[in-house]
Amino acid sequence: MKDLLLAIDIGGTQFRLALISDREMVARVRRATEREGGASWMIRQIIDEGRRLLTEASAPVKACGIGFGGPVDFHNQRIVRSHHVSGWEDVALPDVLREAFGIPCIVDNDANAAALGEFHYGAGQGATHMVYYTVSTGIGGGIVLDGRLYRGKRGRAGEVGHTPIFADSDVICSCGNKGCLEAYCSGLSIARRAREALKEANRLSAAENVTTARDVFSAAGSDPLMKRIVDDTAKYLGASIGGLHNLLDLDVVVIGGGVSQAGEWFIEAVERSARSFMLDPDEHGPQIVASSLGDDSVLWGAARLTQELRRE
Ligand SMILES: [Zn+2]
The missing domain is CATH 3.30.420.40 (ATPase, nucleotide binding domain)
Incomplete structure (x- = not known):
């Protein structure tokens, strides 16, 4: 037993x-x-x-x-x-x-x-250096270096959602700062960017129908404007991942949360963007994969x- x-x-x-x-x-x-x-x-x-x-x-x-x-x-x-x-x-x-x-x-x-779960039992198995992103209502993360969770001085490390991706942005994040990754790529932010783009295009009733990121992803197949919102999301997430890889030299990046369930094509788009920001992308890594344990x-x-x- x-x-x-x-x-x-x-x-x-x-x-x-x-x-x-x-x-x-x-x-x-x-x-x-x-x-x-x-x-x-x-x-x-x-x-x-x-x-x-x-x-x-x-x-x-x-x-x-x-x-x-x-x-x-x-x-x-x-x-x-x-x-x-x-x-x-x-x-x-x-x-x-x-x-x-x-x-x-x-x-x-x-x-x-x-992050610990994915590292030991999920998509991060076999890695030594891993960063985990959870992209859902907000964006959180965890960093595993040399096989151990990196917590930092006060145990607050791993806030990948609150690294700025636009230094001159006016978009206020849930944390109070401006231009954070979360303010562009969380589920709530994806829906907000989609509504803004639709309003700007004078498509007011379409804007009213967008309440979640899921609405945006499902419209992206047939609506070029929504496709652009999704492509930009992949680009920004990739920029964040590419930058973190340049900083930490990772084996694997695991993406969890509801947005990671959009499909393999979305993870591939994030990976293409990430590689374009890496100093030394090669065929060995880092791998960018969706979480395998989900909830x-x-x-x-x-x-x-x-x-x-x-x-x-
Ligand atoms: Zn923030």
Whole structure:
């Protein structure tokens, strides 16, 4: 009987728990977030569901890893805040869950967890130096160098979405700065750029029908203006990836999040752009690939995170 790990993925709209054994997910639970309940409601639900999984587990559960959708003070093991749900400010979640579950717990932000998941179990397997991009509502990321997650001085490294791609831009990003990658290439930003382009072309009713990046990608096959928005998205993402490769000399770049599911043709367009910005593109790399774990990358990475407990 193999020991089990409890993995928890806490997002803005849902949270998920899973029991993971070696390379297998043996049980899982998914619940929608009730935002009005705030953090205290979520923590109660997580404890209830976690206890139920621990009781039903077929083998001892050794530790718990958590990927949290918001900034985390990794060194002090505290949630900084959530951008979606109130009450998460300065919460020592691993202490709370250790008390409730009786096992050691560890937390990192969900993009770092997803990077670890892809590196050890997904599209980054076999790499040594990897950067993970998650392109969905916003853009997050995680950096693995020499096989280890690079967290930086305060545990805040990996914010690939908040590197500027236009220094003289007037477009304000969710972080308050102007010209960030996220302000052009997140799902919300792709939809916004499409609406702006349609309005400029006097296609007002078409503009009203664009609410998500998915609308833009599905129209790109038949609408040259939407095709241009998608092409520009690939160009900007590629510029960011090419620049990061010049900085870090990577084996592989993994792209996750909803936008990565647009199709292989989109990943190929990002790759073409990235190579055009690289100082030394060659046939060996870096490979630019879509995430292979999808939504599960955070759970796998959260389980993997528990290995860092043993060094304490
Ligand atoms: Zn930003």
